Amino acid sequence: MECSRTNAASSADGPPSLAAWEFAGLLLTYWCNARCALCYVSAGPTHSGYMSVAAALAVWRSLDQLAAACGKTMRIHLSGGEPFHDWVRLAAIVRAARDAGLTPLEKVETNAFWATDDGLTRSRLELLGALGMEKLVVSTDVFHQEFVPIERVRRCVEIGRAVLGPRRVVVRRWDFLRSPVDVRCLSSTPRDDAFRHALLRHKERLTGRAATELARLLPCLPAETFRGQSCAKEVLQSRHVHVDLYGNVFPGTCMGIVLGRAAGGSTVADAWHSLARSWQQHPVVAAVVAGGSHELLQRARPFGYRELRSGYAGKCHLCAHVRQFLCERGVWPEFIGPAECYLAGASPGDRP
Ligand code: SF4
Numbered sequence: 001m002e003c004s005r006t007n008a009a010s011s012a013d014g015p016p017s018l019a020a021w022e023f024a025g026l027l028l029t030y031w032c033n034a035r036c037a038l039c040y041v042s043a044g045p046t047h048s049g050y051m052s053v054a055a056a057l058a059v060w061r062s063l064d065q066l067a068a069a070c071g072k073t074m075r076i077h078l079s080g081g082e083p084f085h086d087w088v089r090l091a092a093i094v095r096a097a098r099d100a101g102l103t104p105l106e107k108v109e110t111n112a113f114w115a116t117d118d119g120l121t122r123s124r125l126e127l128l129g130a131l132g133m134e135k136l137v138v139s140t141d142v143f144h145q146e147f148v149p150i151e152r153v154r155r156c157v158e159i160g161r162a163v164l165g166p167r168r169v170v171v172r173r174w175d176f177l178r179s180p181v182d183v184r185c186l187s188s189t190p191r192d193d194a195f196r197h198a199l200l201r202h203k204e205r206l207t208g209r210a211a212t213e214l215a216r217l218l219p220c221l222p223a224e225t226f227r228g229q230s231c232a233k234e235v236l237q238s239r240h241v242h243v244d245l246y247g248n249v250f251p252g253t254c255m256g257i258v259l260g261r262a263a264g265g266s267t268v269a270d271a272w273h274s275l276a277r278s279w280q281q282h283p284v285v286a287a288v289v290a291g292g293s294h295e296l297l298q299r300a301r302p303f304g305y306r307e308l309r310s311g312y313a314g315k316c317h318l319c320a321h322v323r324q325f326l327c328e329r330g331v332w333p334e335f336i337g338p339a340e341c342y343l344a345g346a347s348p349g350d351r352p
Pocket residue numbers: 207230231234235253254255288292293315316317319320
């Protein structure tokens with residue numbers, strides 16, 4: 001298996017080519033205790049399933065081999081949904097990867113919902129640290145704080161800094177840890193204001209559940225506004241991918257666009273090579289590379305898609321809305337999925 005220089009770099013004159021993947025997140029589950037309005041994965045408490053240890057190792061190994069063939073080193077992170085949903089399996093995956101000599105685990109991402117007491121938090125973080133986890137990433141913002149008590153987040157961060165050292169704990173977003181916002185006690189108008197403020201402050205991308213639930217909070221423009229905004233950078237030239245528990249491979253920022261599958265005897269490396277050879281035949285990738293979500297809209301019209309008269313809050317909102325339509329009608333199921341990413345009506349999460 002070789003990753004040719006031609007394929008690993010973008011071409012100045014010809015069509016764009018596929019970058020070597022160097023950063024990969026294993027989405028171990030779509031389950032989450034929370035149901036954040038911003039969640040780009042559309043994770044939630046009604047989802048189930050968790051990647052097996054064997055599948056995680058196979059994907060991890062294949063990612064390692066792909067990066068090595070391109071002269072790179074893979075950086076792996078574990079995420080979800082909420083990877084601490086099945087603590088025993090999470091620990092088993094990290095241990096098995098370490099024992100197999102796979103590339104060290106860069107980070108685990110969590111919302112800290114499980115950090116209910118000091119002893120439990122310390123013991124889990126000590127084990128992950130001992131097994132080679134380089135960093136812990138704790139997600140907290142106004143969206144997560146609707147579902148996860150801030151005391152648990154603080155406990156996880158403080159104990160994490162003590163156990164791992166301050167540099168190995170990353171908080172996404174520090175400003176919301178310093179000044180939490182609890183929207184549970186707000187009526188709808190100030191709640192919307194708090195969400196809008198957060199969206200604008202961090203320039204959040206409106207994909208997944210955010211497209212369904214938050215786009216209404218921002219100014220919307222006609223689809224024509226987004227004409228010609230190619231996504232080659234996001235889907236072909238990004239070096240970051242996610243792989244879910246079914247083996248679906250997604251661009252790092254565009255959940256629900258299936259680049260290929262690492263399942264049924266195919267590896268991540270197979271998916272990369274297949275995409276590098278024939279991304280022009282991928283109906284979604286070809287469209288968004290040619291002309292962004294506006295081009296995807298054009299190609300969805302024959303299936304009955306009609307653009308929103310109220311407009312779209314950005315090119316990703318348009319993309320997500322078109323894909324939602326296509327997914328619901330079973331168009332291009334090999335390339336748009338899985339269903340979990342397109343379930344708009346999941347029930348509310350367990351609020352504290
Ligand atoms: S418009 Fe679609 S393909 Fe382009 S960056 Fe946004 S989600 Fe990804």
